[in-house]
Amino acid sequence: MKAVRYKSGEVEANILFLLVAMFFLTSSFFIDAGNYPAWSSAKIVPILLSSVMAICSASSLMEAIRKRQVTKATENVFQVKVLTYIGVFFVYIGALFLLPFWLASAAFLLFSFLFWKSLPLVKAIVASAAVVAVSLTLFSKVFYITF
Amino acid sequence: MEHLLYIALLTAAGTLAGILVGAIPGLSATMAVAILVSLTYGWDVTSALAVIMGIYQGAVFGGSITACLINIPGAPSSVITTLDGYPLAKRGEGGIAIGWACTESFLGGLIGILALWIGTPLIARIAIGFAPQDYFLLAVFGILLVGSFAEGSFGKAMFTASLGIVMGLIGLDLITGMPRLTYGSDLLVKGVDLVTAILGLFGLSEVLFQLYQNSSAHVIQKVGRVVPPLNLLVKYLPLTFRTSCIGILIGALPGVGGPIASLMAYDHAKRTVKNPSRPFGEGAYEGVVASESANNAAIGGAIIPMLTLGIPGDAVTAVIIGAFQIHGLRPGPMLMAETPELFNMIVLSLVFATFFFLIFGILLIKPFIKLVSIPQNILLPPIIFITVIGAYAINSSLIDVAWMSFFGILGFVFKLYKFPIPPMVLGLVLGPLIDETFRRTMISYRGNFGDLLGAIAVSPISLSVVALMGVTFYMMFRKPAKAKAG
Numbered sequence: 001m002k003a004v005r006y007k008s009g010e011v012e013a014n015i016l017f018l019l020v021a022m023f024f025l026t027s028s029f030f031i032d033a034g035n036y037p038a039w040s041s042a043k044i045v046p047i048l049l050s051s052v053m054a055i056c057s058a059s060s061l062m063e064a065i066r067k068r069q070v071t072k073a074t075e076n077v078f079q080v081k082v083l084t085y086i087g088v089f090f091v092y093i094g095a096l097f098l099l100p101f102w103l104a105s106a107a108f109l110l111f112s113f114l115f116w117k118s119l120p121l122v123k124a125i126v127a128s129a130a131v132v133a134v135s136l137t138l139f140s141k142v143f144y145i146t147f
Numbered sequence: 148m149e150h151l152l153y154i155a156l157l158t159a160a161g162t163l164a165g166i167l168v169g170a171i172p173g174l175s176a177t178m179a180v181a182i183l184v185s186l187t188y189g190w191d192v193t194s195a196l197a198v199i200m201g202i203y204q205g206a207v208f209g210g211s212i213t214a215c216l217i218n219i220p221g222a223p224s225s226v227i228t229t230l231d232g233y234p235l236a237k238r239g240e241g242g243i244a245i246g247w248a249c250t251e252s253f254l255g256g257l258i259g260i261l262a263l264w265i266g267t268p269l270i271a272r273i274a275i276g277f278a279p280q281d282y283f284l285l286a287v288f289g290i291l292l293v294g295s296f297a298e299g300s301f302g303k304a305m306f307t308a309s310l311g312i313v314m315g316l317i318g319l320d321l322i323t324g325m326p327r328l329t330y331g332s333d334l335l336v337k338g339v340d341l342v343t344a345i346l347g348l349f350g351l352s353e354v355l356f357q358l359y360q361n362s363s364a365h366v367i368q369k370v371g372r373v374v375p376p377l378n379l380l381v382k383y384l385p386l387t388f389r390t391s392c393i394g395i396l397i398g399a400l401p402g403v404g405g406p407i408a409s410l411m412a413y414d415h416a417k418r419t420v421k422n423p424s425r426p427f428g429e430g431a432y433e434g435v436v437a438s439e440s441a442n443n444a445a446i447g448g449a450i451i452p453m454l455t456l457g458i459p460g461d462a463v464t465a466v467i468i469g470a471f472q473i474h475g476l477r478p479g480p481m482l483m484a485e486t487p488e489l490f491n492m493i494v495l496s497l498v499f500a501t502f503f504f505l506i507f508g509i510l511l512i513k514p515f516i517k518l519v520s521i522p523q524n525i526l527l528p529p530i531i532f533i534t535v536i537g538a539y540a541i542n543s544s545l546i547d548v549a550w551m552s553f554f555g556i557l558g559f560v561f562k563l564y565k566f567p568i569p570p571m572v573l574g575l576v577l578g579p580l581i582d583e584t585f586r587r588t589m590i591s592y593r594g595n596f597g598d599l600l601g602a603i604a605v606s607p608i609s610l611s612v613v614a615l616m617g618v619t620f621y622m623m624f625r626k627p628a629k630a631k632a633g
Contacts, residue, residue, distance in 0.1 A: 024328070031327050034323050039596075046313055046316055052306075059302040060566075096545050145539070
């Protein structure tokens with residue numbers, strides 16, 4: 001028999017998806033339908049599909065709860081390393097609004113190479129500078145993107 | 148002539164990039180096309196399509212390189228190739244396995260292109276006579292695609308598809324012109340940008356997931372001789388033809404695509420080949436022949452419904468529809484009637500790409516293998532950077548980068564908890580089509596369902612679409628049984 005493996009946060013994630021579905025379902029009822037009859041109004045498809053979403057997420061939630069009850073080994077998906085990296089990625093996206101594109105990107109790449117222990121410091125600096133310089137030059141010349 | 152050479156060069160570049168991306172486990176053809184689509188905004192549509200077709204053909208073949216050498220399929224359509232390709236590599240015939248994959252992908256690809264060239268104008272001519280209910284049925288037919296992406300949970304696939312449809316409806320309503328689900332925000336009035344969503348869902352999320360799994364370099368089997376013997380190539384031609392036809396037919400059904408095509412072709416080879424070179428699953432050449440000819444033939448098949456009906460045949464063609472939208476085009480029968488040169492361009496690019504991957508596959512196999520052995524933690528950070536540039540390139544706007552990041556994280560969470568992502572993209576593509584065609588149909592029948600069902604019952608086109616839906620359902624339920632058998 002195949003062992004059931006529960007991933008941490010699976011039930012919570014499914015609850016979140018159910019809430020998203022309920023949010024869309026509730027807001028679909030407030031769409032301005034104009035003078036169209038019910039079956040051809042602008043709210044019909046969002047209502048139907050949000051209901052499908054809610055039913056599917058509820059069934060997925062039940063499945064996750066059952067899995068949590070019978071599982072013997074829980075896989076931890078909240079790896080500090082991955083969460084930190086995602087956090088820094090969002091700092092990078094924020095920095096793009098404040099700093100020049102090349103500077104924020106080079107700093108992010110350097111951090112990535114060091115964080116994932118891909119390259120030693122000197123090689124990481126050279127690689128980040130090279131990737132940013134080559135990419136930005138190539139994309140601006142070939143794809144006509146203004147940075 | 149100069150233009151032809153230019154197109155050939157672009158296709159060659161796309162094919163090379165496609166093989167490289169396809170050969171790296173975790174990086175898919177869909178991801179490669181998604182990143183490139185966003186970058187071709189400033190290009191003319193023919194150049195963009197030439198590169199995209201090259202990537203599509205190249206990546207499907209590229210997936211077989213790692214399938215044979217390290218038992219990890221580079222692309223979903225190469226899963227079946229591992230069954231006999233890897234045992235061949237373990238016997239020291241890795242080069243021959245790749246050689247078979249390359250030549251059979253070439254032959255299958257050409258047969259698929261021939262079917263595309265003959266079949267597309269015929270279907271487009273029929274599609275001009277479609278009524279609104281036929282388009283609605285076709286859009287629903289397209290949503291059936293979720294079944295083939297279900298990965299064990301149809302409910303999860305249906306959730307992501309419905310979320311995609313609802314998110315695809317955010318913005319101005321096509322019929323009333325009123326904002327819908329915008330919550331008073333000007334940012335949402337334009338709606339969710341398809342390419343931005345695709346970049347996040349297929350690009351950023353895949354990279355984050357690979358980093359989460361912390362993959363490292365793989366153990367590569369020896370390569371040896373690459374070119375397969377000519378006498379065997381001739382001997383297997385009837386099998387190649389049969390499995391390519393299976394690939395075309397399966398590829399043309401919305402959503403069934405390359406992975407199922409190669410599975411069914413492999414099943415056909417197992418049942419019909421009486422004396423295989425070795426038992427199937429232990430390095431039979433016939434196994435690689437069947438799988439690889441079918442998955443590349445499926446490309447031609449998958450493009451037919453995309454061009455003639457605007458319904459994607461698989462995840463890559465869903466992304467290619469995004470490329471059409473970027474260039475202001477809407478795939479469907481009118482596209483074929485108004486811009487036949489675009490169709491010829493697609494066929495030509497596919498032919499070029501097929502020849503190029505044969506050349507690159509045979510000649511450049513050793514450099515490709517070196518690239519595959521580079522640790523992923525070196526390759527992936529630059530790819531994150533390229534997804535950021537790709538999102539920025541769409542409108543030169545950092546808001547799009549923020550949207551891409553949102554979809555990237557959403558896709559990452561979906562991957563963690565095994566919610567399939569392709570149905571969401573399918574929903575984003577087909578959502579507005581389903582909404583518009585359903586409501587127009589209901590308006591034309593004054594909201595009466597009985598009249599609608601009566602019209603479907605007497606229309607040969609509607610009945611054909613319903614029959615096709617039945618076939619697709621059959622394929623979806625047949626899949627798990629066959630997978631166990633394989």
